[in-house]
Amino acid sequence: MSRLSPETHSDHSESGLTLVELIVAMAVMTIVLSIGTYSFRGFTNRNAVNAATNDLLAAITLTRSEAVTRGQVVSLCRSADPTADNIPATPAPSCTAAGGSGWETGFIIFADNNGDGVRDANEELIRSFADFGQVTMTGNANVDDALRFQASGFIVSPGNGTITSTNPDGSRSLDIVLSVMGRARIQ
Numbered sequence: 001m002s003r004l005s006p007e008t009h010s011d012h013s014e015s016g017l018t019l020v021e022l023i024v025a026m027a028v029m030t031i032v033l034s035i036g037t038y039s040f041r042g043f044t045n046r047n048a049v050n051a052a053t054n055d056l057l058a059a060i061t062l063t064r065s066e067a068v069t070r071g072q073v074v075s076l077c078r079s080a081d082p083t084a085d086n087i088p089a090t091p092a093p094s095c096t097a098a099g100g101s102g103w104e105t106g107f108i109i110f111a112d113n114n115g116d117g118v119r120d121a122n123e124e125l126i127r128s129f130a131d132f133g134q135v136t137m138t139g140n141a142n143v144d145d146a147l148r149f150q151a152s153g154f155i156v157s158p159g160n161g162t163i164t165s166t167n168p169d170g171s172r173s174l175d176i177v178l179s180v181m182g183r184a185r186i187q
Contacts (some may be wrong), residue, residue, distance in 0.1 A: 045167040052132040053165040053174040053186055056103060059129055060147065060176065060184045063109050066126055067149035073156060074126070075112040077119070077146035082106030082128040093128055094119050095146060102144075103137035103163060106130050115156065117146040139163040143178060153182045 017025070059076055067074035077095035083106070084093040093108050095118050109126040110119045119125070139145075143161030150156055159180055166173040178184045 042171070045169065046172045048133065048135050049165050049167045049172045049174055052104065052135040052137060053176060055129060055132070056107070056137065056163065056165070057176055057184055057186060059107060059109060059127070060178070062127065063147060064149045064153050064182045064184075066109065066111070067151055068153045070111060071151045073112040073115040073148055073150060074109065075117050075119070075146055075148045076107055076109050077117060078103045078105060079108045079128070080105050082108050083130050093125065103139065104132045104135055104165075106132075112148060115148065117148050117156075134168045135165055136168075137163055137165045147178070149182055155180055155182050 063074050063076040075095075079093045080096045081093045093106075095108070096105065106129050108119065108128045111124040111126060112119075113123050114120065140162050142158050143163055147161075148156035155161075155178060161178045163176045163178075164173055165176075175187050176184055177187055
């Protein structure tokens with residue numbers, strides 16, 4: 001048997017990271033995570049605009065369909081209280097008057113018995129949509145507050161209209177374009 005001298009090393013080598021290697025690895029990881037977080041924020045902003053626009057387009061399509069099915073005027077209006085309790089004595093949720101915020105606060109669909117675009121106590125609430133958070137949704141003068149569809153599916157409102165959905169930083173926006181014939185599309 002031979003004796004190991006102090007100069008002879010065993011087969012077991014030491015493994016691990018030095019402090020410098022650890023700091024470099026953490027710096028690289030921080031940079032990669034920062035880029036990923038920024039990209040994810042952009043993704044969520046774009047997704048919020050897409051979701052809000054698609055929900056409003058679905059509401060417009062449902063309003064038109066209900067007007068044709070019921071054979072009467074059905075309205076879609078923006079509402080500051082779309083999730084309020086529906087009490088027959090007071091027409092809640094109700095339509096929001098001009099000014100203030102846009103469609104992002106929420107909106108309601110109702111059977112508009114008198115065709116005035118304002119929900120009265122005796123008019124049936126068909127569906128309500130709650131607010132859309134940070135997305136802003138503004139319409140031009142023809143579709144600023146409400147849309148009314150005739151039994152034929154045509155818009156009662158004065159003419160064509162556009163509602164624009166935009167995310168908070170303005171980097172993403174989508175338009176819903178409405179024709180007098182009642183057709184709506186996203187562009």
